[in-house]
Amino acid sequence: MRTYYCNEINESKIDTEVQVCGWVNKIRDHGGVIFIDLRDIKGLVQIIVNPDDKNLFSLAESIRSEFIISVTGKPRSRPKGSENLKINSGKVEIVSSSISLLSRAETPPFQFDDDVNEDSRLKYRVHDLKSMKMQKNLIARSNVVNIIRSYLSKLDFLEIETPILTKATPEGARDYLVPSRVNQGEFYALPQSPQLFKQMLMMSGYEKYYQIAKCFRDEDLRADRQPEFTQLDLEISFTSQSEIISLIENLFEKIFNEILQIKIDLPIQKISYHDAMDRFGSDRPDMRIPFEIKNISEIVKDSDFKVFSKPASENGQKVSALCIPSAAKLSRKDIDNYTDMAISKGSQGLAYIKCNDVNDIEGGLQSPIIKFLDKHTIEKILKNLGALDGDIIFFSAGPDSLVNNVLGSLRCKIAEDKDLVKDDWKFVWITDFPMFDYDKETKKWKCLHHPFTMPVFDNIKDINIMPNSLLSKSYDLVLNGTELGGGSIRINDIDIQNEVFKVLGLTEEEINNQFGFFINSMKYGCPPHGGIAFGLDRIIMLLTKSNSIREVIAFPKTQTASCSLTNAPASISKDQMRELGLKNKEKE
Known part of the structure; x- marks a missing residue:
């Protein structure tokens, strides 16, 4: 034709x-x-x-x-x-x-160059997909998938599909459940990830696995989340963390070169979780921002200013500062807005020093706290932060998590407000995550990644004795403040796996009910292995500079997990309900 x-x-x-x-x-x-x-x-x-x-x-x-x-x-x-x-x-x-x-075609619901709200675009998605912007995005998505497949195939990876209808296992978010007609009263779960299946493939001798996998999580949505999403999932036997990192770096070098004609700097910088939280207030730091947080606890711990000296001297607390270049001209309204943001995150306020003349401690600085600090301490703070004339310094004191949250958020907000984020691509690996985190609400330990991550320990007994101090063999890749994906070296020993389950408070019965099939599979031999998974939607969103992953998915769901095009989810007929052994709960 x-x-x-x-x-x-x-x-x-x-x-x-x-x-x-x-x-x-x-x-x-x-x-x-x-x-x-x-x-x-x-x-x-x-x-x-x-x-x-x-x-x-x-x-x-x-x-x-x-x-x-x-x-x-x-x-x-x-x-x-x-x-x-x-x-x-x-x-x-x-x-x-x-x-x-x-x-023929009826009059389109909107023109592509109109300023159309997202609700209309999703309702008339078939028309919206005709736009050059959407076609460009989906073509880029297809090209990236082709690059991934070509790259991994040449390295002898096998593309193997894992089940969509599977067993519910606790993975952090709620499962999407599918009722069984044949086994009434029982349910399948849609996979949140292929984690256990890909590890069992390693046990089966398929040493290099990958999959462009559909995953499902019933959770609250935001700009970079969907109830169903696609991830690049891979697993390797007889490998190390450094080998996996090198493989992924070369893959992203290829993607950026072929899609954007951009050469990324290799090797990618690596920062430990502890350093990332201390320096950037986040385990997803945006490395384009040209300033970072400094821990000044040692400088102020002997100060007479108790607001600083008390937290600076206590375990689990600190005093940190953020020096913003050429920002001393921030208005009173600007500072009040940033203070309100700090308070919304649990802080009592937001101390600051405006540096008009750093060489004149008595007359060249403006601050509500300057009168509480001696000249020597102020000089050390200015020197430690590298403060110059025209800069402004913000302070936060208190529990580590609070300080990290306040200054980490402030760092990103001010950089965005003052157009200080460089137009660049900055990757960073975050490594050495804590193995466990204590949930104060449930009063239980939980894994920062997942319970199949290998902890770092000298003695297996350490896992239960000192869970708060254990690190894990884990690694996340972050680009411009967005987590692309994460992985770890996995546990390949039943005793270690059971110790981790015990820290999480699982009984033997719970372990058997939830993970019995997995533990039984390990009994027949499990090679050392590790892997990683990436959110494909997020990668394409960044590559195309889209505002949301909905811009890079052909038929996405809305913020309420519904489909404006098909009106899913929808009720089903009484006959279908009866076949599944389900009943509608009567409204009270």
Whole structure:
């Protein structure tokens, strides 16, 4: 039906008969000549319909935006001054000799260049997907997947699918449950990840596994979350953390080179979890921001200012500072807004020093706390932070987690407000995460990653004796403040695995009910192995500079986990309910 795509029509095709097909992007009548911008998946080409052929012209007059047509004709050079160098076919136009109307279209619900709200775009998603922006995003997504498959295939990875209907296991979020018709009263769970299956594949001798996997989590949504999402999942036997990191770095080097023609710096910087929290207030630091947090506890612990000296001297607490370059001219309103933000995160307030002249301690600094600090302490603070004239310093004191949260959030907020975030790509590995974290609400230990991560220990008894001090063999990859994915070296010893389960407070009965199939599989041999998983949607979102992962998914869900196009989820018939052994709970 077509001989060329629209963007393939160029000067080499002049006076050659061609046939193109696509959607009418725009149509206009200029002085008795009809111009049609025809669009297909590859691009645009301009069609000319002259009035000489009355039947053809009459047909063209009936054509509207988004009609689907086939055009036969011969390309010619556009008149001088009318070229459109923004498109590949912009130097030529096709003089039509015949047009076939393949499909009519009603008036579109909106134009692609309109400022349309997301609700309308999702409701009319089929139309929205025709836009060049959405096509560009989904083509980029397909290209990235192809790069991944090609790269891993050449390294002898096997693409193996794991079950979608599986058993509910505790993985942090709520499961999506599917009732069984055959086994009434029992339920499948949709997988939150292929974690256990990929580890069992290692036990089965498939030494290099990967999958572009669909995962499901019933959780509250935000810009970078969906109830169903896609991840690149991989696992390797007989490997090490450094080998996995190197493999992933080379993969991202390839993706960025082929998709964006950008060379990323390798090796990627590695920072421990502890240092990341101390220096950036986050385990997902945005390394483009040109300033970081400094722990000044040692400087102020002997100060007479108890607001600083008390937390600086206590375990689990600290005093930290954030020096913002050239920001001393922040208004009172700006500072009040940042103070309100700090208070919303649990702080009592937000101390600050404006540095008008760092060499004049008595007259060159503005601060409500300056009178409580001696000159020597102030000098040491300024020197430690590298403060210069025109800078402003913010302080936070209290529990480590509070200080990290306050100054980490402030760092990102001020950088965004003052346009201090560099337009760049900055990767960082975060390593050496704590193995466990204590949940004060449930009064139980939980894993910071998952319970199959290998802890770092000298003696297996340490796992239960000192869970608060154990690190794990884990690693997350972060790009521009967004976590792309994470992984770990896995536990391959039943005794270690059971010790971890015990720390989590699981009884033998609970272990057997939830993970019995996995533990039994380990009994027949389990090689050392490790892996990693990446959120594909997030990667594409960043590569295309989209505001949400909904912009890089063909048919996404809304913030309420519903589909505006199909109106899912929806009720089912009474017969279907009966077959599944389900009943609607009567409204009280």
